[in-house]
Amino acid sequence: MNIRIQHSEAVVIGAGFAGLAAATRLSDLGLSVTVIEKHATAGGRARMFESDGFKFDMGPSWYWMPDVFEQFFNTAGESVDKYLDLIRLDPSYKVWFDDGPVNIPASLGRVRALFESIEPGSGPAFDRFMKEAGEKYRLGMAEFVWKPGNSIWEFAKPEALFSAMNMSMFSSLSRHIRNHFSHPKIIQLLEFPVLFLGSRPENSPALYSLMNYADTALGTWYPMGGMYEIVRSMEMLARKKGVRFVLDTEVTGIVAKEGQVSNVTFTGGSIECDVVIAGADYHHVEQRLLPTPWRLYDNEYWESRKMSPGALIYYIGVDKRLPNLEHHNLFFDVPFEAHANAIYDNPGWPLDPLFYVAAPSKTDPSVAPEGCENLFILVPLAAGLQPHGNEYEVLFDNVISRLEQAVGSDIRSSIVFKRSYAHKDFQDDYNAFRGNAYGLANTMNQTAFMKPKMKSKLPGLFYAGQLTTPGPGVPPSLISGQVAAEEAFQWTSKTKISKTKKTEVAAL
Numbered sequence: 199m200n201i202r203i204q205h206s207e208a209v210v211i212g213a214g215f216a217g218l219a220a221a222t223r224l225s226d227l228g229l230s231v232t233v234i235e236k237h238a239t240a241g242g243r244a245r246m247f248e249s250d251g252f253k254f255d256m257g258p259s260w261y262w263m264p265d266v267f268e269q270f271f272n273t274a275g276e277s278v279d280k281y282l283d284l285i286r287l288d289p290s291y292k293v294w295f296d297d298g299p300v301n302i303p304a305s306l307g308r309v310r311a312l313f314e315s316i317e318p319g320s321g322p323a324f325d326r327f328m329k330e331a332g333e334k335y336r337l338g339m340a341e342f343v344w345k346p347g348n349s350i351w352e353f354a355k356p357e358a359l360f361s362a363m364n365m366s367m368f369s370s371l372s373r374h375i376r377n378h379f380s381h382p383k384i385i386q387l388l389e390f391p392v393l394f395l396g397s398r399p400e401n402s403p404a405l406y407s408l409m410n411y412a413d414t415a416l417g418t419w420y421p422m423g424g425m426y427e428i429v430r431s432m433e434m435l436a437r438k439k440g441v442r443f444v445l446d447t448e449v450t451g452i453v454a455k456e457g458q459v460s461n462v463t464f465t466g467g468s469i470e471c472d473v474v475i476a477g478a479d480y481h482h483v484e485q486r487l488l489p490t491p492w493r494l495y496d497n498e499y500w501e502s503r504k505m506s507p508g509a510l511i512y513y514i515g516v517d518k519r520l521p522n523l524e525h526h527n528l529f530f531d532v533p534f535e536a537h538a539n540a541i542y543d544n545p546g547w548p549l550d551p552l553f554y555v556a557a558p559s560k561t562d563p564s565v566a567p568e569g570c571e572n573l574f575i576l577v578p579l580a581a582g583l584q585p586h587g588n589e590y591e592v593l594f595d596n597v598i599s600r601l602e603q604a605v606g607s608d609i610r611s612s613i614v615f616k617r618s619y620a621h622k623d624f625q626d627d628y629n630a631f632r633g634n635a636y637g638l639a640n641t642m643n644q645t646a647f648m649k650p651k652m653k654s655k656l657p658g659l660f661y662a663g664q665l666t667t668p669g670p671g672v673p674p675s676l677i678s679g680q681v682a683a684e685e686a687f688q689w690t691s692k693t694k695i696s697k698t699k700k701t702e703v704a705a706l
């Protein structure tokens with residue numbers, strides 16, 4: 199691609215959520231900003247595609263932590279309501295157990311009543327659990343999340359550490375939940391957010407019960423038009439702020455001169471810059487785009503990382519409406535242990551996996567032709583698992599049979615569109631390390647300052663996105679982009695001052 203821009207104070211690599219957030223913030227702070235994105239559209243893992251009248255969000259489907267989206271738009275002097283038509287889903291989601299489904303209502307009081315009905319007497323434990331989860335959420339947001347994670351000292355505020363210890367934030371989530379509840383259904387309900395996104399609850403710090411607060415108290419929302427509306431809005435806002443986008447162009451290298459960032463090269467050219475924020479996958483940027491002397495981590499480091507489960511996704515168009523499904527549906531109708539073992543301990547193909555189905559057409563008529571259903575089916579798999587034969591088809595058969603049984607209706611003969619997407623697609627499309635869907639597992643020793651650092655060894659290069667702090671998910675990526683932008687801005691301000699001083703001294 200022939201690009202006429204020769205210099206930009208800041209270059210952002212990748213137009214995923216982190217890149218978009220970083221670019222908007224940097225532009226607001228007064229820098230000229232150019233985003234270079236491999237694909238022809240922004241959004242990264244949250245891109246969308248249209249086919250046969252269906253509109254499929256390719257990645258995220260849960261709009262959680264609305265406060266983070268509000269913060270992002272407010273910081274840019276805008277309001278989220280001006281850009282997104284948000285509705286709160288009620289029920290928040292539906293969980294299918296072996297003895298039938300349970301709707302999770304969209305209010306704390308009704309969830310408490312549900313817990314009481316499952317485990318009589320659990321109401322007071324629910325109050326204590328949610329109160330603590332709320333405190334963790336507030337403490338986490340105030341003291342732990344909005345940090346670059348470059349050093350342990352960022353987290354060394356004694357009061358915050360004391361509160362964290364007091365709330366046993368660093369013990370296991372599994373133990374924490376079992377200290378409050380004993381019914382397996384309640385345990386599964388509370389463990390699901392980390393299970394699908396991170397690691398075994400035994401290995402996740404209890405800090406992540408803040409996700410239960412996010413889920414139950416802050417709610418599950420949906421932007422009408424689909425999750426891609428968030429991307430569209432953020433791109434629109436970035437352009438309004440003057441950010442330039444170079445799409446359909448892959449970055450091929452980051453060049454250092456006189457000990458700091460000087461250029462970014464891409465297919466067909468090069469652009470000079472003072473600072474770079476890499477929103478593409480951290481591993482790809484360090485191992486493929488950065489000269490070896492400037493790498494903080496080697497192959498051994500990356501090979502020793504624990505990744506979140508991989509994702510096998512089926513995008514399905516069905517030419518009839520399916521009763522009984524809600525917008526979000528979790529299938530916990532079989533025991534999890536064998537599937538967990540196939541994900542975390544002995545990587546392999548599960549026979550009877552747990553799975554998730556989004557049916558956004560239940561809420562939004564714009565994502566499917568009239569009278570049809572839009573389904574997004576996700577099966578968590580061991581990270582990096584590659585098929586050798588017809589494994590995708592075998593799993594699809596299993597999942598569709600269980601889905602048909604649940605909704606009490608034939609689905610197979612009504613499928614009018616089908617596409618699968620997994621490990622290798624993540625690798626090819628996003629340069630994703632080991633085909634990761636949502637980054638590193640949320641284990642204790644991969645949290646906060648123990649994640650890959652935002653600040654590179656190469657002065658002027660910063661990382662943002664799901665592989666650095668605070669971690670995977672849309673809201674964390676928005677936070678990551680903004681924190682990286684602040685760090686990058688401070689760095690450019692300091693170097694400008696020192697350059698001015700040098701010039702003044704030279705002039706004397």
Ligand SMILES: Cc1cc2nc3c(=O)[nH]c(=O)nc-3n(C[C@H](O)[C@H](O)[C@H](O)COP(=O)(O)OP(=O)(O)OC[C@H]3O[C@@H](n4cnc5c(N)ncnc54)[C@H](O)[C@@H]3O)c2cc1C
Nearest residue numbers: 212214215216236242243258259260449478663664671672
């Ligand atoms: C299937 C799935 C379901 C999910 N569900 C949810 C959910 O429901 N809710 C939620 O909050 N989160 C969810 N997540 C997580 C969330 O989507 C991600 O954490 C987030 O989108 C990551 O954003 P990012 O900006 O870090 O990375 P990305 O979205 O991957 O953006 C990186 C960008 O860099 C570009 N790029 C890569 N290499 C280059 C290069 N060399 N040159 C130029 N550009 C390059 C890529 O094309 C991409 O656009 C889900 C993720 C997946 C995969």
